[in-house]
Amino acid sequence: MSNHEHHDTAHQPVHRKEMTRRQFLAYTLGGTTAFLAAGPVLPMVRFAVDPILTKKTEGTYVKVVEESKITSEPQEFKFQIHQVDGWYESDPELAAWIAKDDQGNIFALSPICKHLGCTINWNTQKDNQYFCPCHEAKYTKEGKNLRVAPNPLDEYDLKLENGFIYLGPVKPNTKV
Known part of the structure; x- marks a missing residue:
């Protein structure tokens, strides 16, 4: 070039x-x-x-019943909670079976059967046990599974304050 x-x-x-x-x-x-x-x-x-x-908040407790109304015989109490699921807010009615154990400690059990999610009842067969009419599951007063159900009934987180019982989130049973 x-x-x-x-x-x-x-x-x-x-x-x-x-x-x-x-x-x-x-x-x-x-x-x-x-x-x-x-x-x-x-x-x-x-x-x-x-x-x-969004930040998860700690489970809130709901005032359910006066402590003086609780006996050793389980009783069903209904209460409402406020829940937020994404953008949807609702106030569903829940139930709990509340009683005192042999030592006088108060506990609350969920009425949802651990077999298939039906609703249990107390002492309908006059045997002092929880009974699920759908598939004949049975539980003791403390929620221990006796027949059909694979696990014990769930328990509510419970706190006593100013003579009232407050229930929180459901947790696995600690009594059995």
């Missing part, structure tokens, strides 16, 4: 690749479509993610 040829190539204008009309329209339509699609998608993503990111 001679000095003269090198000189000619150095002074030629730089040829830039220009965008065609078709490319311009494709980029413009693609960007507009992405922008418009983000409008409905972002609220849906936020709806799905926000409940996961």
Whole structure:
């Protein structure tokens, strides 16, 4: 390559690749479509993610009954809780079987059978046991499973305050 040829190539204008009309329209339509699609998608993503990111609060206790009304014979008490499930708020009515054990300690059992989730009753067969009428599961007064059910009845977290019984979340049975 001679000095003269090198000189000619150095002074030629730089040829830039220009965008065609078709490319311009494709980029413009693609960007507009992405922008418009983000409008409905972002609220849906936020709806799905926000409940996961919210801080979990400690289980709250609900005032159920006066301590003086509790006997050694289990009694059913109904109470309402306020729950928030994602964006849905509700106030379902729950029930608990509350009694005193042989040492005089108060405990509360969930009425949900551990076999298939039916509702149990106390002493319907005059044998001082909880009985599930659906599949004939039986439990002791403390919730120990005797027949059919694979696990004991769940227990409510319980605290006594100012002469009242407050129930919290359900936990595995600690009495049996």
